[in-house]
Each structure stands twice: as C-alpha cells, then as structure tokens.
Amino acid sequence: MRGGSELELGKSNLPAAESELELGLGLSLGNGAWRERGRILTAKDFPSVGSKRAADSSSHHGASPPRSSQVVGWPPVGSHRMNSLVNKQAMKAEKREGKEEGKKKVMKEEDEPKDVPMKVVQGSGFVKVNKDGVGIGRKVDMRAHSSYENLAQTLEEMFFGMTGKVKPLRLLDGSSEFVLTYEDKEGDWMLVGDVPWRMFITSVKRLRIMGTSEANGLATRHQEQK
Amino acid sequence: MDRRFPFKVLEHIFSFLDANEDRNSVSLVCKSWFETERRTRKRVFVGNCYAVNPLKVARRFPKMRSLTLKGKPHFADYNLVPDGWGGYAWPWIEAMAARRPLLEEIRLKRMVVTDECLEKIAASFRDFKTLVLTSCEGFSTDGIAAIASTCRKLRDLELRECNVDDLGGDWLSYFPETSTSLVSLDFSCLDSEIKLSDLERLLSRSPNLKSLKLNRSVTLDVLEGLLRRAPQLVELGTGSFSDELDPEEISKLTKALSELKQLKSLSGLWDLLPEYIPVLYSVCPRLTSLNLSYATVQMPDLVDLLSRCSKLQKLWVMDMIEDKGLKTVALCCKELRELRVFPSGADLDEEDVALTEQGLVSVSEGCKKLESVLYFCVQFTNAALVTIAKNRPNFRCFRLCVMEPFAPDYRTQQPLDEGFKAIVERCKDLRRLSVSGLLTDKAFEYIGVHAKKLRMLSIAFAGDSDLMLHHLLSGCESLKKLEIRDCPFGDTALLENAAKLETMRSLWMSSCFVSFGACKQLSQKMPRLNVEVIDEHPPKTRPDSSPVERIYIYRTVAGPRQDTPEFVWTIHKNPEVGVSRLSTR
Numbered sequence: 001m002r003g004g005s006e007l008e009l010g011k012s013n014l015p016a017a018e019s020e021l022e023l024g025l026g027l028s029l030g031n032g033a034w035r036e037r038g039r040i041l042t043a044k045d046f047p048s049v050g051s052k053r054a055a056d057s058s059s060h061h062g063a064s065p066p067r068s069s070q071v072v073g074w075p076p077v078g079s080h081r082m083n084s085l086v087n088k089q090a091m092k093a094e095k096r097e098g099k100e101e102g103k104k105k106v107m108k109e110e111d112e113p114k115d116v117p118m119k120v121v122q123g124s125g126f127v128k129v130n131k132d133g134v135g136i137g138r139k140v141d142m143r144a145h146s147s148y149e150n151l152a153q154t155l156e157e158m159f160f161g162m163t164g165k166v167k168p169l170r171l172l173d174g175s176s177e178f179v180l181t182y183e184d185k186e187g188d189w190m191l192v193g194d195v196p197w198r199m200f201i202t203s204v205k206r207l208r209i210m211g212t213s214e215a216n217g218l219a220t221r222h223q224e225q226k
Numbered sequence: 227m228d229r230r231f232p233f234k235v236l237e238h239i240f241s242f243l244d245a246n247e248d249r250n251s252v253s254l255v256c257k258s259w260f261e262t263e264r265r266t267r268k269r270v271f272v273g274n275c276y277a278v279n280p281l282k283v284a285r286r287f288p289k290m291r292s293l294t295l296k297g298k299p300h301f302a303d304y305n306l307v308p309d310g311w312g313g314y315a316w317p318w319i320e321a322m323a324a325r326r327p328l329l330e331e332i333r334l335k336r337m338v339v340t341d342e343c344l345e346k347i348a349a350s351f352r353d354f355k356t357l358v359l360t361s362c363e364g365f366s367t368d369g370i371a372a373i374a375s376t377c378r379k380l381r382d383l384e385l386r387e388c389n390v391d392d393l394g395g396d397w398l399s400y401f402p403e404t405s406t407s408l409v410s411l412d413f414s415c416l417d418s419e420i421k422l423s424d425l426e427r428l429l430s431r432s433p434n435l436k437s438l439k440l441n442r443s444v445t446l447d448v449l450e451g452l453l454r455r456a457p458q459l460v461e462l463g464t465g466s467f468s469d470e471l472d473p474e475e476i477s478k479l480t481k482a483l484s485e486l487k488q489l490k491s492l493s494g495l496w497d498l499l500p501e502y503i504p505v506l507y508s509v510c511p512r513l514t515s516l517n518l519s520y521a522t523v524q525m526p527d528l529v530d531l532l533s534r535c536s537k538l539q540k541l542w543v544m545d546m547i548e549d550k551g552l553k554t555v556a557l558c559c560k561e562l563r564e565l566r567v568f569p570s571g572a573d574l575d576e577e578d579v580a581l582t583e584q585g586l587v588s589v590s591e592g593c594k595k596l597e598s599v600l601y602f603c604v605q606f607t608n609a610a611l612v613t614i615a616k617n618r619p620n621f622r623c624f625r626l627c628v629m630e631p632f633a634p635d636y637r638t639q640q641p642l643d644e645g646f647k648a649i650v651e652r653c654k655d656l657r658r659l660s661v662s663g664l665l666t667d668k669a670f671e672y673i674g675v676h677a678k679k680l681r682m683l684s685i686a687f688a689g690d691s692d693l694m695l696h697h698l699l700s701g702c703e704s705l706k707k708l709e710i711r712d713c714p715f716g717d718t719a720l721l722e723n724a725a726k727l728e729t730m731r732s733l734w735m736s737s738c739f740v741s742f743g744a745c746k747q748l749s750q751k752m753p754r755l756n757v758e759v760i761d762e763h764p765p766k767t768r769p770d771s772s773p774v775e776r777i778y779i780y781r782t783v784a785g786p787r788q789d790t791p792e793f794v795w796t797i798h799k800n801p802e803v804g805v806s807r808l809s810t811r
Binding site for chain 1: 301303304305306361387415519520568569602627629631660684686690691711714739
C-alpha cells in the first residue's frame, strides 16, 4: 500500500477531491537522476527504533521498511565521506560473502557505491489528527498504539488535556460531544472502531475529531455502504 | 564649520575593523560612513550568492581583494538539493574580472564552477593568490591546470571535497618551472594518480610550502621522499597509509616524519594500518589538529596514538574510538576545542557499537576548553545531555546526530526535550545547534525561549505540529539559517512568521507539510524573499492544497534569479498554474 499525505489548511477539514500526491525523495549521488519516490517518513518506517527491534522480525509484505541508512541524505554525512563508508560496507559484505560457503549474495542497501536508493515503504505510520475548531493539527504514531482505547487515550491527552477522568472511552462510545472519525485509503470518512485494530491501522490515513451532530450523517453513510 | 569627520580620519579608524559584521553595522550609520566603509573594505563575504547582484557588489567595494561566496544550501551536502539547482560562479567571476582586476583571493563554497570560470580567473587577475573551492563541482583538472600555469603569484590552491572531473594527474606539471610561491596545496579530493616526479620536483621548488594535502592515490612508499623535500610543512595530509613497507622503509619514513619540526596538523591517513601507528609517534606531541576520520583504526590503537597528543585542539575521528577511547582523550587532550565523531558504517543490526553517550560525557568533563562538537551516535539519554550541558556551558557549536530517527531516551523512553533544554539553557553562547532523536514541540519551545544567540539550527524527524516552527521563528532572535527535513508542520507557522524570514539568510524545508498555496501566499506577501519550490517532477496541475517536496526561502535584494531550472518554481514564473512549464494535453 502506498500511503500519501494530504494537506489541510486551517479549518477546512473536509478532504478535497484530488488524487493523492506523492512526495518524492529519491535522489542519487553523482548523476542527479531522480529515482524512486517515497513519502514523508515517520517512526513506523524505522522499525528498529529503541527497544522495538522485535517488530522488524515480524515484517511481512515483501519489501521491508527502509533502515535509517536507506533514507536519502541520512545519516547526514557528506557524500565524500559517505562514498568512503559505502565502499567499506561493500568490502565488509564481500568479506562476509567470502566466508560463507554458498554463492548467495549478501544484499546490502548500497549495491552501487554511488547510489543511496530509497525503498518504497509499506504500511501506516504517523497520521495527522485534526480536531474541529482547532487550526493546528497534531500527529500521532499509529504504530505506537496497540488498541483503540490506547489511541483514544493519547488523543484525549493531546486535545483535551489531562482530564484525569476515569472513563477513557469518551471518544469511542458516543457519550461525549465529540466523536473520532478517520479517512481510509479509499478516501471515505468512517467512524473509528468498527473494524479490527490491525485492519484499521493499515487503512487509516487521517484522523478527525468532530462534533457528534456532524458525525451522525457519517454513520448513516457507513451503514449504507454495508 | 564642517561638522563631519574628515574622510581620512574615518578611513584610518575603519582600517582597524576586520570583522564584516562590524563593517556592516558601521555602514548603516549614515551616508558618509557608508561611503568611507565601502571604499576601505578589502575582504567581501557573501553568504548567499543569490542575495545580492554581483555587479553591485563589484561596484560597491573598489578596494576588494578577497571574495568569499556561498551557493547551495547546506543540505546539498546530503543530496537533498537536486543537480542543476543553481549556484553558478560564472556571473560573479565575470563581474569581478571586468571591474576588480586586482582581486587576489576567491573562496567558493557549494558552487558550480566550470573550467571556463577557472580559465577566466587565471586570465583576469594578475596578482591572483588564493583559490579555495569547498564542496564545489562542475570543473575538471584542466581548469586546475590553467590556474597552476597562469597564476604566477599563486599561493593557495585548495580543493576541499569537490566533485572534480578528474582527467588525470597532468595538471601538477603545469606549475611554473622555476620556483613557485605556493604556500598551500590541497588536492585530497582528486581520484587519479599523479606522477611522482612531478610532485617531487614541485616540492623541491616550493620553498614556502607550509600545507600539503595529498590524495589517496599517493602511496605510502613514496611519502618519505616527499617529506624530505618539504621539511618545513606545518600541515600534512598523507595519502593512503596501508601499503606494505619493509622494515627499512618504515624506519626511513619514521625518520622523515620526525624531521617535520613545525608540523601541527595531520590528516589523510586513509586505511591506516595499526602497525604503522608507531611511525607517527614523533609528531604527536606537537599536533594541534588530527583528522583520523578516514583511518580505519580500532580503539586500542587509537588510544595508543591519542595518549601522546597532549596539545591537540581539534580531533576528527570515527566511532571506532568507542567510549573507552574518548575517555583517554578526556584524560590526555586537555587543550581540545573541537571534536567530531563520525559513523563508521557499523551495521545497526549488529551488536551495539561501543560508542554511546558516555563517550561525549567523558570528553565534556575532561576537556574544559571544548566548544565545538559533532557527534554521531545510535541513541542518547536526557541525563547525558543534562550532564554535558552542566560540564560545558561554553559550547558554541553543538551538533548531535542520533542516527535512529525518532529514537527516544533509551532509558526512560521519553523524548529528548529535557536534554536539549539543558543545552540551550546553559550554553548561552551557542551559535549552532543540530538536534535529533525523538522531540516534541516542547523541545522547540525551549530552544525559542533560551537560544538567543543561535544562528544556525538543523532539524530532522522531529516535532508534532506547527507550534514547533512557530516557537523557533518567534523566539530565536539571532537565527539566520534554519534547515528542516521530515517534520510534520507547515503553513500556519510559516505564514504567521513571514516577517521573521527577512531577518534570516535562509530557510530550507523538505518533506514537511507545506502546501503550494502557502508558498504562493508567502511569495505574494513578501516580495523581498525568493520563495523556491523544488519538486521532482512538477505535477501538471498544482492545487493549492498539494504539499510541496522542498521549499527554499531566502532574503534577497537582487530580485528573482534568472537561472532557475525547470524543477524550481517561483511565483515569477507562472503564478497561475504553478508549474514552470505548461504541459500540453
């Protein structure tokens, strides 16, 4: 799945009907040809962050997320130095290759010394969250959450401050004046909470905290789609 | 009575002003001071070649002897600026050649310099003495040959990390056959081999040579012969340090190095083999600058070397030095002012590299004069940053690169906000800062509140919202250069703080949430800013809400530039459609 990010200006939170736009990051050293496109990278794209290295082992769909050394211009080391590093890694790889018996090539990120390619990223990561009536949006890391309750708690802290209230599901159970909705990869706005969490995080593109009254129309539309 | 200060007196007083910042202030006082100052300025510095018109600069400073120019934004070093963006030296060379033929020194950074430029320099400035090109590209060794052969009074020829079309080592033979006036020669970034005899003869006829930086292709076995011909060297950049030498050669080399009684700076040392470390012992006690960043040497050998460098002020090294090695530095190198620790490319998936935040903490404790740091590390803690800040409130430049984007404090899992807060609170003279790791808007609030002398700030993968940018633009009074990549904000803060941008040299933002509409608005609102939108392939239509890949904003009195490539949009090109070229459907 290729994620994209759409931009909202100020309070106009409803999505415009244009197609997704990809943010190209691909560049290569030396010849200036623009290679692969990517999108804004988020914490999700670096599964080996801190103690979450285990997440890497459970990666599935084909191309794995980029390591931090696969991102263009990162780490910020000048290209002369980078070339030197790359050659060393290639040499290390060759040495390791030499030690292994089989002819299996050890795939290092940088195959061509002069190129630092950016791999396409799967899955979701940080998504933008807007609350009605608040101009400045926030971002929340979907990968850092394990459940709807978890997410709701984070959002409540972000947008409603630490209320200290015991009921964490205010956003999800329809009991407050606000309700949590999301835009999925098809561009439809849905109520949060209807699909299993794992499915949700792969399809969510944006979140919006809207007034319950406005959301009523949404719920209906959602039901109609069923 | 004429109340004005006589021109001669003013002129004499101004001749004591060296710093261009002072001269700039002085020139704003009144017309006569402006006139006097401009007639006496010899060294001209232009931080952004597009901020001002070359002809105007040429006309303004009739006594100009030295010109320093910078072109591309800093992030070009990391391949974030596409080829062909700009930064051409030619208009400047042309203007100076026509109007300032007495120019003696040209220093260019991140600019496109062609052979034509170099030939023009050689042909136009009869007293030309100094050419320093840093991170430049677009020229070949033919251009260098032109400089070498034609500039009879050449003193400095330095190519620092340039991308040169290397057509071979012939250029070295183009220096004048009789003696040369060379003081410094740096060709360390060239790839091809040079003829040994050419180099040896050049050294023999360059009695004033103080600084020599060889390229990697100069092998170890010839080094001794070169050094014997230049025992007066103060700075030496060796070539490769890994070839096999027999014991006699080793002993000869050791002796030759020990004869360099004035040597203060050592660099190069590509692939330095541990068995050759003792060869360097004799120069260590005198060294004030040591660049080991290309020397693939392990910690024990580094310790061996560094423990003998008690006068060291500047150390560049790779992370193979480990915490242990830095502890030695803290103990032995009490004069240290600048430390850079570069990543060696150790695979992040392997066992933890033994360079952690502890290394920097040790150095900050032991080296009381430390004021400039560049440190690459996998992860960090707030506690370490707080300690470092307490130890060294005299930091002027603090660049920490936590290589894992979004990495929190690995002990507490908290963002590194508090750590950087300590840095900006305590280091009141901080001029340059690079932040990294997991950071929320709070970190930037702290920076905005405390970092009042901060001139340059680099940010990647940080923050939560527009507040981040807002804090910086509204708080950092001295901010001149701000560069940001992969941060989740854009329009609001940018538009609200538009006026601030005229007080800064430049702002770079890539992979952020800046919309095209905001770029248009900013361009319309601020005519003295050049707002450049740089996109891979400009889309056929560009709705206002579409995000832009890169935006580069800089103040200018030169108006829109005329040399933008296709992929750079400015409002002057096509304000309606927003693409540089209308596509036909």
